[in-house]
Amino acid sequence: MVSSDKPVRVRMAPSPTGSPHVGLVRTALYNWAFARHHQRHGAGGTFVFRIEDTDKERSTAESYAAIIDLMRWLGMEWDEGPEVGGPYAPYKQSEREDLYREVLAKLRESRFGYECYCTNAEVEERRKASGSKVMGYDGYCRNLTADQVAVFEAEGRSHITRFRMPDGKITWNDLVRGEITFETEFVPDYALCRANGDPLYTLVNPVDDALMDITHVLRGEDLLSSTPRQVALYGALIELGVTDFVPEFGHLPYVMGEGNKKLSKRDPEAHALAYRDQGFLPEGLLNYLALLGWAIAADRDVFTLDEMVDAFEIGDVNPNPARFDLKKCEAINASHMRLLSLEDMTHRVLPYLKDAGVVGDPVHDSDAQLLELAMPLVAERINKLTEAAGMLGFLFVAEDDFSVDPADAEKMLGEDGRPVVQAAYDALAGLHAWSTSDIQEALQTALVDGLGLKPRVAFGPVRVAVTGRRVSPPLFESLELLGRERSLGRLQRALG
């Protein structure tokens, strides 16, 4: 049986250690898109989410929660896994120990596994003595006699179970890289468990993939050199009746940071959840990450997830490592911001406005109405959701709490600025109607025509006095929304 006859099942299998990395997101995204694509255009297409928490020392509940939180934010729904369950439950390795021990016992009783009593020091010593260029285990305990075992046992040595690598070569057709071959003489027999019997990743990962009927393993290229071991193990699992096929493998390129190093936890750009805090759109981040190794077309790089699902082919993934570029990530995100409808953007901006304290939680009706009127002014000029707070704050703040940025005040409300503000006040105070066009006309007449100032010089001080900053939404519209009373009050205050 080959995996291509099976309904497609892929998985993401993070270890809940530390804060989730953008590399994890990219891997999850490719798996997810692969599954959804097959759901739409082929057979099966199940996206499984499994938690690899066999390393009890390093796994944490916080990390687990962060990964779930991240996946929810990104909107990558999983068909089976934590919180949703599924026919292959449980989906946490810490809850599957019995399964591993069962398989381990089968392996140990078959010719595929054997007990090894060696210590690292002994292995290393033998390697030096023999002058072998191959590092790792030398197969010393492969064919121990009963007497030898008795001696080791009498010495009180502990033992582990090793997997006996077959002779010859192991070849697979990597979905991303094409045919890859390893001579097994360079792939030593490897440990399947610790001396205390705890199963190791080398066993647990492929066993779970086998037990869960995973058909396509798409993962980071760091796992590429462990693939021959897994392919060999699959051979054994098939013979032992644990599964009946070997999955296909595809090794995805790294996401690199500065220089030629993998993006590490030390790099601030590495932390996936930080993008949410910074006001990125999930579709913006995902779109950018998709671009790190894949392209939807020769002349386009902004697309929706739906379009990605339609177009995604694992064979199109580029095998070279990609550098993470924050600027481009921001640009892609900005493009998605512009794709949002006003309603949608308002809806998405709201939580950030609450966080920033610009509006209350729950939002007052009056604030909601004001926001609806104000969003059109900022929608075109923000590239991240968080930027709305800074631009809109002046509209929502209570007059008593309103303040002008000190640096901006110094630049714009000094000797040169005050007369301008005074003239603006006089012009606006006498205004009958309070609409954008009336305001514009009045200020134009008073400041540009009257004082003979260039527009940018004329409106700068007014902007700072009224919005508190040199950068703001369009001035006349802002004044209209602010209202006559508050506008005049602020101008007065700038003079006083």
Added chain:
RNA sequence: GCCCCCGUUGUGUAGCGGCCUAGCACGCCUGCCUCUCACGCAGGUAGCGCCGGUUCGAAUCCGGUCGGGGGUACCA
């Protein structure tokens, strides 16, 4: 050391023997638009690691070389 992977402008990519005097995007630089910012628009900048070979013809195929990365654990 040994094994494996990778190699197109600063960055991400398109390219699968002629359509390539190498396309697109970000960045950067010039302008335009303009009440600030942002958007938008027009233009510019810069690349097939190197050497051989195959071929009428190579970024594309082959060999070598150099460079980078990963693995080489009773980590994952």
